[in-house]
Amino acid sequence: MTVNEVAVVGFAQTKHRARIRNQSSSDLVYQVTREALDSCSLTAKDIGTLIESSSDYWEGTCCSDVVTMEAAGGYLKEESKVEDDGALAFIYGYLRIRSGLFDTALIVSQTHCSQSPPLPTLSNLSCDPFYQRPIGLEEQAAAALQMTAYMKKYGATEEDVAQVAVKNLGNAVNNPYAHRKVKTDIDRVIKSKVTAYPLRELTSSPTSDGACAVILASGKKAKQITDTPVWIKGIGHSVDDYFLGDRNLMENIGLRSAAKQAYKRASIDNPLKQLDVAEICEPYAHQELLWTEHLGLCGKGQGAKLLREGVTTMNGSLPVNPSGGVLSTNPYVARGLIRIAEASAQLMGKAGKRQVGDAETGLCHSVSGLGGQLHCVVVLGK
Amino acid sequence: MKSMANPESVLKKTIELPYTWAMGEPTAKFLEGLRNKKIFGTKCLKCKRVLVPARKFCPRCFVNTKEWIQVSDQGTLRTYTIVYYSYPGQVKPPPYAIGVVDLEGADTGFSHYVGGVDLSDPAKAAGKIRVGSKYRAVWSRKREGNIFDIEYFTLL
Amino acid sequence: MEKTVAVVGTGQTNHGKRFDVSWPELVHEAVERALDETNLTMQDVDAIVCGSMPGMLEGTSDPHFWLTDGIGAYGKPVMRIATCGSTGMSVALTAFYHVASGLFDTVLAVGTEKQYEGSSQGVISQMGDPHLIRPFFPGAVAGFATQCVNYVSKYGLKMENVAEAAAMISVKCHSDALDNPYAHIKAKLTVDDVLKSRVICYPMRLWDCSPTSDGACAVVFASTKVAKEIAEEPAWVKGVGYAGDEQFYGDKDMVDWTACKTAVKRAYDMAGVMNPLKDLDVAELYNPFTYQELLWYELFGFCEKGRGIDVARNGVTTRRGDLPCDPSGGNLCTHPIGATGLIRVAEAANQVMGRAGNHQIPDAETALAHAMGGLMQFNGVMILGR
Ligand SMILES: [Zn+2]
Numbered sequence: 001m002t003v004n005e006v007a008v009v010g011f012a013q014t015k016h017r018a019r020i021r022n023q024s025s026s027d028l029v030y031q032v033t034r035e036a037l038d039s040c041s042l043t044a045k046d047i048g049t050l051i052e053s054s055s056d057y058w059e060g061t062c063c064s065d066v067v068t069m070e071a072a073g074g075y076l077k078e079e080s081k082v083e084d085d086g087a088l089a090f091i092y093g094y095l096r097i098r099s100g101l102f103d104t105a106l107i108v109s110q111t112h113c114s115q116s117p118p119l120p121t122l123s124n125l126s127c128d129p130f131y132q133r134p135i136g137l138e139e140q141a142a143a144a145l146q147m148t149a150y151m152k153k154y155g156a157t158e159e160d161v162a163q164v165a166v167k168n169l170g171n172a173v174n175n176p177y178a179h180r181k182v183k184t185d186i187d188r189v190i191k192s193k194v195t196a197y198p199l200r201e202l203t204s205s206p207t208s209d210g211a212c213a214v215i216l217a218s219g220k221k222a223k224q225i226t227d228t229p230v231w232i233k234g235i236g237h238s239v240d241d242y243f244l245g246d247r248n249l250m251e252n253i254g255l256r257s258a259a260k261q262a263y264k265r266a267s268i269d270n271p272l273k274q275l276d277v278a279e280i281c282e283p284y285a286h287q288e289l290l291w292t293e294h295l296g297l298c299g300k301g302q303g304a305k306l307l308r309e310g311v312t313t314m315n316g317s318l319p320v321n322p323s324g325g326v327l328s329t330n331p332y333v334a335r336g337l338i339r340i341a342e343a344s345a346q347l348m349g350k351a352g353k354r355q356v357g358d359a360e361t362g363l364c365h366s367v368s369g370l371g372g373q374l375h376c377v378v379v380l381g382k
Numbered sequence: 383m384k385s386m387a388n389p390e391s392v393l394k395k396t397i398e399l400p401y402t403w404a405m406g407e408p409t410a411k412f413l414e415g416l417r418n419k420k421i422f423g424t425k426c427l428k429c430k431r432v433l434v435p436a437r438k439f440c441p442r443c444f445v446n447t448k449e450w451i452q453v454s455d456q457g458t459l460r461t462y463t464i465v466y467y468s469y470p471g472q473v474k475p476p477p478y479a480i481g482v483v484d485l486e487g488a489d490t491g492f493s494h495y496v497g498g499v500d501l502s503d504p505a506k507a508a509g510k511i512r513v514g515s516k517y518r519a520v521w522s523r524k525r526e527g528n529i530f531d532i533e534y535f536t537l538l
Numbered sequence: 539m540e541k542t543v544a545v546v547g548t549g550q551t552n553h554g555k556r557f558d559v560s561w562p563e564l565v566h567e568a569v570e571r572a573l574d575e576t577n578l579t580m581q582d583v584d585a586i587v588c589g590s591m592p593g594m595l596e597g598t599s600d601p602h603f604w605l606t607d608g609i610g611a612y613g614k615p616v617m618r619i620a621t622c623g624s625t626g627m628s629v630a631l632t633a634f635y636h637v638a639s640g641l642f643d644t645v646l647a648v649g650t651e652k653q654y655e656g657s658s659q660g661v662i663s664q665m666g667d668p669h670l671i672r673p674f675f676p677g678a679v680a681g682f683a684t685q686c687v688n689y690v691s692k693y694g695l696k697m698e699n700v701a702e703a704a705a706m707i708s709v710k711c712h713s714d715a716l717d718n719p720y721a722h723i724k725a726k727l728t729v730d731d732v733l734k735s736r737v738i739c740y741p742m743r744l745w746d747c748s749p750t751s752d753g754a755c756a757v758v759f760a761s762t763k764v765a766k767e768i769a770e771e772p773a774w775v776k777g778v779g780y781a782g783d784e785q786f787y788g789d790k791d792m793v794d795w796t797a798c799k800t801a802v803k804r805a806y807d808m809a810g811v812m813n814p815l816k817d818l819d820v821a822e823l824y825n826p827f828t829y830q831e832l833l834w835y836e837l838f839g840f841c842e843k844g845r846g847i848d849v850a851r852n853g854v855t856t857r858r859g860d861l862p863c864d865p866s867g868g869n870l871c872t873h874p875i876g877a878t879g880l881i882r883v884a885e886a887a888n889q890v891m892g893r894a895g896n897h898q899i900p901d902a903e904t905a906l907a908h909a910m911g912g913l914m915q916f917n918g919v920m921i922l923g924r
Pocket residue numbers: 426427428429430431440441442443444
């Protein structure tokens with residue numbers, strides 16, 4: 001028995017910060033679980049299945065769900081854990097409800113980045129020990145290689161890339177949960193410190209401490225729980241080659257394929273027209289330009305033009321990252337689930353000062369792996 | 383009871399463990415090639431691509447590679463970065479440049495250092511590393527059959 | 539449950555010390571064998587679920603990125619699952635839910651570990667709350683040794699009787715492994731050999747403990763739509779169950795284990811198993827330590843509480859008995875952790891499909907697979923049948 005209708009009925013996130021020293025990872029998980037349940041007046045007993053997303057390397061523990069499962073109300077529940085981005089855990093929860101074996105699912109994801117070795121150390125360790133690791137490839141360096149190639153191929157400028165940071169860090173000012181928020185300008189962005197050339201401090205995401213929880217319910221149940229369910233219209237996820245040199249960094253197979261799957265399931269053939277809001281995972285500013293191209297919001301190399309024309313700004317026809325995106329807030333594996341919570345807030349009309357007008361259909365995207373190896377796309381609708 | 387504990391207490395611990403990684407025959411043979419100043423790829427007979435570094439199977443066609451093919455130690459720089467930050471466990475002190483070079487005879491890019499440039503000033507250094515230009519491997523004088531048998535790639 | 543998801547083929551590596559291949563190559567070996575058996579190519583595969591224990595075990599974080607090429611996942615959906623010792627079972631369950639969702643027809647499940655490359659106990663000892671649990675948790679052997687001692691005392695048993703029954707399980711498994719071409723440790727032993735082997739962690743002796751292994755396992759799950767095209771006699775998933783309980787040992791009954799009983803009940807209810815001794819034909823139980831198999835006999839309803847010893851003595855669970863347990867040799871003989879639970883599923887499915895070779899149980903129609911993990915927390919069960 002397959003259930004076709006599944007909806008987001010509740011969600012919560014922490015106020016993400018550079019450093020949360022007074023709460024353990026379990027504490028963060030507990031907080032968002034409680035608040036998500038409260039947001040739709042459910043108790044832990046009402047939850048059929050729990051899918052966690054966390055990272056053993058970030059947590060500095062062997063088998064992170066050993067510790068956090070109970071904080072997510074998982075005692076004796078049908079639990080599982082995705083060791084990757086929270087959006088994948090969301091997709092798994094969706095699949096479980098579709099199977100007809102569960103009516104409700106809780107998805108929880110957290111990273112307490114300030115407790116852990118820095119991102120370059122950890123992402124360097126995700127490389128094979130023979131080739132990419134010894135020469136120091138890691139997430140930022142890989143993104144920098146990609147940015148160099150992008151500017152070269154499409155003639156994009158540092159100013160174009162900086163414009164993404166100006167938009168997103170500015171949007172974050174309206175988001176009470178965001179970590180890094182500032183009204184800034186292109187000049188200040190391109191004068192910020194070089195991290196991995198040509199990336200700079202303000203065109204690279206920070207790392208944050210934080211957590212996010214989302215509650216899913218089957219169609220019938222969802223209508224009982226809330227008057228504003230947000231329906232899952234389509235999902236897709238996919239992976240690109242491992243070696244950076246094997247890939248076309250300007251044509252990511254992972255995202256092209258994930259978007260194709262999600263759009264097909266959601267009957268979207270003109271995303272720019274049919275989508276009202278998008279939360280796109282852009283750990284590095286140029287990636288928002290590249291991903292908008294891969295998501296079919298514009299043609300190849302047209303990402304910067306789309307932004308310059310104001311289409312993706314708060315007042316544009318398809319605001320991208322009204323939350324401030326990952327450039328503002330990056331509790332590593334939780335960032336994909338935050339995209340889903342943020343888009344859901346938009347569609348429920350609960351996004352406060354960052355609310356965009358009359359959002360009916362929203363897109364969420366997440367990415368993990370060097371240069372964006374693995375992507376998820378989720379389309380939500382009213 | 384009023385707690386006397388510091389609410390911001392932390393426990394710090396470094397986890398350090400020994401590892402022994404099997405590399406498999408193609409990698410062993412590839413690295414042995416470097417010792418002799420030779421760069422090898424393996425060819426997939428299905429998609430006809432020469433994959434560098436050499437490997438047992440083509441990740442896309444999912445069939446074993448068949449032929450060993452020596453490729454050039456020169457190629458075109460596809461992209462690069464210069465690292466200016468430091469972190470624990472880093473391979474060497476910054477700054478250093480990493481690039482992807484499309485070697486002549488190979489259908490995949492090869493990642494390694496880009497050297498021979500003063501990297502102390504990002505603005506000046508960036509202009510001296512040229513995407514699209516020809517680069518060649520600078521071989522280490524003492525070669526031990528590992529990835530560092532190539533010291534770096536330099537502008538031809 | 540109705541026939542909606544089936545296992546249609548499996549592939550295992552030759553498990554053991556595999557310094558002859560890199561990790562992606564090891565995984566590739568299992569995937570290739572599963573594709574060979576099913577006559578499928580990666581083009582026929584709609585999605586992939588993969589899993590291994592913490593990457594620290596091999597010193598590579600998020601290894602699915604590196605292993606992508608070995609799996610053949612390029613351009614396909616990939617999801618990495620990790621739930622400690624039960625990872626392999628969680629991978630199987632995730633693949634099951636992929637198909638049960640109606641969105642995917644053919645899903646490849648892959649579990650792997652390459653333990654000779656790292657320090658297993660060094661990593662596993664980094665489990666649980668770092669302030670209160672880790673100083674007292676020097677790895678799995680010690681954890682489950684406490685469970686064994688608790689078992690003996692709870693039911694007022696004599697340690698020498700329990701040790702002897704456990705030794706019989708060791709003899710059974712190591713000898714059965716001789717008929718399994720993929721098994722790691724195989725040996726003709728006597729009960730005396732086991733009882734005289736050196737104590738690793740009281741009361742566990744060398745032959746009571748599983749090895750650490752390099753290995754990978756791949757299992758193909760398929761929907762009703764395609765299952766019969768791929769396999770003549772697929773192994774249908776009849777029931778599933780999973781449950782976990784608290785991380786602190788002191789919070790729970792380690793012997794009359796709630797999470798285990800909960801998972802078993804869920805799977806039995808779904809599969810309509812009323813009398814397991816009669817309704818099941820073979821079971822692949824997760825037995826990293828001999829003593830635990832005695833516990834499983836009780837918690838899975840093969841006998842009364844505290845009577846596991848009788849089952850070991852009367853031969854019910856040997857290959858000629860009414861309910862053979864671990865005819866593959868179990869994980870007592872082969873234990874690449876992230877693959878182990880999936881190997882249980884593969885072995886159970888092979889029995890149902892009649893593909894278990896020299897360790898085939900004649901006419902096996904219903905088989906149970908089990909895995910366990912965490913700080914005595916997670917238990918997962920899958921029941922397969924014709
Ligand atoms: Zn090929």
